[in-house]
Amino acid sequence: MLKDIPPAALSAGVKYCINHCNFLPTIAEIRKASEKVTTLAMGTKPIDSATAWGKVQKAIAAVGYTGVPDFDDPVTQRVVDRFGWKEICQTPTDDTSILRAQFRKAYESEVAHVEEVKEFSASGIPVHQKYLADAGLAGVKELTSEVAARLKMPE
Known part of the structure; x- marks a missing residue:
């Protein structure tokens, strides 16, 4: 183990x-x-939701509405993709605090999900490969392939 x-x-x-x-x-x-x-x-x-939100704010200023931001943190990227970049940029100034709170909650949820994936993959349970890369577990596919083969139903 x-x-x-x-x-x-x-x-x-x-x-x-x-x-x-x-x-x-x-x-x-x-x-x-x-x-x-x-x-x-x-x-x-790992960065926290406040740091991630700061990166989003900087990207809004640097990239703007028409650009496509590229975040180095995969969790931030997924949350921004879920919200929609244009929608984030078009949020009225008065609603920024609401958006920030929603972003924080979504970010923390995504971080918790990545942690769960890490835990399950370390236990040898096959999980979605997209999240394994984000969790830094590139070699897990090797570890889980044997378990996955045993879990397959006979045809």
Whole structure:
């Protein structure tokens, strides 16, 4: 259950659990600690909804109504696509706070979904490949192909 975690991150995660857990750590605790170590080491902490909204505001000013923005965060891109770029740009100034609140809720929902996909894929359960790439789990297809083959119904 831990073979997909790089050895250095796994070792650091286990050391973290040894220092912070009162009882023997579960696989889930080791996974979470290893992910935390990796995130801190690589500086890849996911952005929050406020930062994402700031990027959207900058894109409105830079790209404008007629352009097509390209966000480096796939979650931000999906939320903007869901709302519609032109609709975001055409929102009246008085309604910006409403749009921001709706964006925050949609963003947090999408982040939660990506986290669920990560958890299920780490467990070997096949999930939609589009979300695996966003979750940084490019090698999961290899890990899940065997499980997917076993789950297929005989013809």
